[in-house]
Amino acid sequence: MRDRPAGLAEAELMVALTEGWGIEPHSVEYLPVGAGSYHWSVLDRRGTASFVKVDDLGVDVAGRDEAFDRLGRSFATALALHRDAGLDFVLAPVATATDAPVMRLTSRYALSVYPMVAGAAGDFGAHRPEDRVEVVDLLAELHEATPIVADTASRADLVLPGRDRLEEALRDLDREWTGGPHAEPARELLSVHGGRVRRWLADFDRRVDQVRNTAAAWVVTHGEPHPGNVMRTPAGVRLIDWDTVQIAPPERDLWMLTPALARMLGDDPAGDADDVIARYTRATGRTVTSAGLALYPLWWRLADIAVFVDELRRPHGTGEDIAASLTYLSGYLESSRD
Known part of the structure; x- marks a missing residue:
C-alpha cells in the first residue's frame, strides 16, 4: 500500500x-x-x-x-x-x-x-518445503481451538465476494470503460481472458456444491496463512492479519501448503504436500477432502480478480496502488495455470 x-x-x-x-x-x-x-x-x-x-x-x-x-x-x-x-x-x-x-x-x-514485535514476515507466495511442517502444526493447533470461538467467529457462506460486479463487468466488455487511465487496459485484458474466467466461475460453483455438506466438520480458520502472514520473531513464529478469520472448511487454510498456490501464481511447485496433509490428519483426526483443496485456490483467484476489476472500473487516477491492481490482474489472467 x-x-x-x-x-x-x-x-x-x-x-x-x-x-x-x-x-x-x-x-x-x-x-x-x-x-x-x-x-x-x-x-x-x-x-x-x-x-x-x-x-x-x-x-x-x-x-x-x-x-x-x-x-x-x-x-x-x-x-x-x-x-x-x-x-x-x-x-x-x-x-x-x-x-x-x-x-x-x-x-x-x-x-x-x-x-x-521484533521479527520479519515472508513474502506472499508458496511456503518453502522445509517450513511446511511448522506451519501445519500451527494450523492444527488453531483448528483444535474451534470450540472456544464457535460463538464469536463468523461462518463462511461460500459466496464469492464481488461476484455480481465481476459478472457485470464480463457482460460489459463491448463498451468502453471510462473510470480512469487503467480502465481500458483492464477491459482489453478481461476481453481476451473472459472465457477463462467464466469457466473458473462454473468450476467454483461445482466445488461449492461438493463442500457445502461438510459444514458440521468446519473449524476456525485463519484464511490466508501464506508466508507473508507468518512472522518469525525471537519468541517464535506468529500468525498475523486476522481480519480473514472464519469458521470454514479446514482446507481454507491447508490448500496454501499444497502445490496449488505455486501453480496459481504461475510458478513450478516444490514437491507435493501429501506428508504434510497426513501429518495434519494424524494431529487432528480430520479428513482433508480433495474437493475442499480444489475449491479454495479458485476462491482466492476469483475473489482477487473481482476486487481488481472493480477497482479498475471505478473512477481512479494514476497512483501506485491502482497501477499495481492492473499488474496483479494481468498476473492472474496470463500466468495462472488451470
Whole structure:
C-alpha cells in the first residue's frame, strides 16, 4: 500500500489513538507495506512503539457498517484465540479502553492497534518445503481451538465476494470503460481472458456444491496463512492479519501448503504436500477432502480478480496502488495455470 488512505489526516489518527488506547503519539511514521490495509509505526511519549493499522470499509457507504461489524467479529475472535485459547502465535490486536478490538475512525475507516514485535514476515507466495511442517502444526493447533470461538467467529457462506460486479463487468466488455487511465487496459485484458474466467466461475460453483455438506466438520480458520502472514520473531513464529478469520472448511487454510498456490501464481511447485496433509490428519483426526483443496485456490483467484476489476472500473487516477491492481490482474489472467 504505497498510497495513503484518501481523505484521512494523520491528526485524526493521533486523536483517536489517545481517545481509544491512551496513546499520546510522539512520532508517527507511515509504513508503505502489506496489501489491503494501511499501516503506521507510532512511538508514544514514553518511548513505546505500536503498530497501527487502518482498514478501508469500502467506497460504497451503504456497506460500511456491515464491513465494520465483520471486522469487529474477526478481531474479537483473534483476541479470544490469544487470551482464552492461549495461542501465543496469534498476534491479536490490543483492546481499547472499553475492551473493543477495533475502533471506528471515520465513516470509511477502522482503526486497530498491535504490539510492535521484533521479527520479519515472508513474502506472499508458496511456503518453502522445509517450513511446511511448522506451519501445519500451527494450523492444527488453531483448528483444535474451534470450540472456544464457535460463538464469536463468523461462518463462511461460500459466496464469492464481488461476484455480481465481476459478472457485470464480463457482460460489459463491448463498451468502453471510462473510470480512469487503467480502465481500458483492464477491459482489453478481461476481453481476451473472459472465457477463462467464466469457466473458473462454473468450476467454483461445482466445488461449492461438493463442500457445502461438510459444514458440521468446519473449524476456525485463519484464511490466508501464506508466508507473508507468518512472522518469525525471537519468541517464535506468529500468525498475523486476522481480519480473514472464519469458521470454514479446514482446507481454507491447508490448500496454501499444497502445490496449488505455486501453480496459481504461475510458478513450478516444490514437491507435493501429501506428508504434510497426513501429518495434519494424524494431529487432528480430520479428513482433508480433495474437493475442499480444489475449491479454495479458485476462491482466492476469483475473489482477487473481482476486487481488481472493480477497482479498475471505478473512477481512479494514476497512483501506485491502482497501477499495481492492473499488474496483479494481468498476473492472474496470463500466468495462472488451470
